[in-house]
Amino acid sequence: MDKIIKEKSETIVFGGGCFWCTEAIFANLKGIVSATPGYAGGTTHNPTYDVVSSGETGHAEVTKIEFNPSIITVNDLLTVFFATHDPTTLNRQGNDVGTQYRSIILYTSEAQERQAREYITSVQDSFSDPIITEIKPFTEFYEAEDYHQRYYEKHKDAPYCQAIIDQKLEKLQKQFAALLTSHTK
Secondary structure: OHHHHHHOOEEEEEEEOOHHHHHHHHHOEOOEEEEEEEEEOOOOOOOOHHHHHOOOOOOEEEEEEEEOOOOOOHHHHHHHHHHOOOOOOOOEEOOEEOHHHOEEEEEOOHHHHHHHHHHHHHHHHHOOOOOOOEEEEOOOEEEOOHHHOOHHHHOOOOHHHHHHHHHHHHHHHHHOHHHEOOOOO
16 A cells, blocks of 8 residues: 555655654644655755754755645645744744744645645735745755654653644644544544
């Protein structure tokens, strides 16, 4: 089954603050083949967390999402993405501040680019400030270190997870129950 899903899958990359949050959110959606935290959107090759955290690489903390479009659509993913972070704040999500926390979409097809731009246009009026999410073509992705992979799953009792990620997952469950896998919190 995984092989069939993988053969039909597409990839899109989202950055909307700390990648622990983004990974936890998208890993709980139906049709997601994988949600992998990492770094993208910058110029430094093979960056590390410490280097990206300096804000000098141009990379954002992102989650690369491989999904089956026959189960979950790009529009569904965009809806969840914009509902679970603030796309109007420059280089900031809550207490996480720096260029690595910016709102960014890295698309892998012209169709995804068009859908992202159209989506932003359609929801802009529902935000009090302009949406400043970057939309760029996907070029390179650097997988985050092992200790960042499935962080929420491994550290649900950590203060950051309880204070930030749990709230986002509760919102996800309330607003998008039909898109969630059966094992979601």
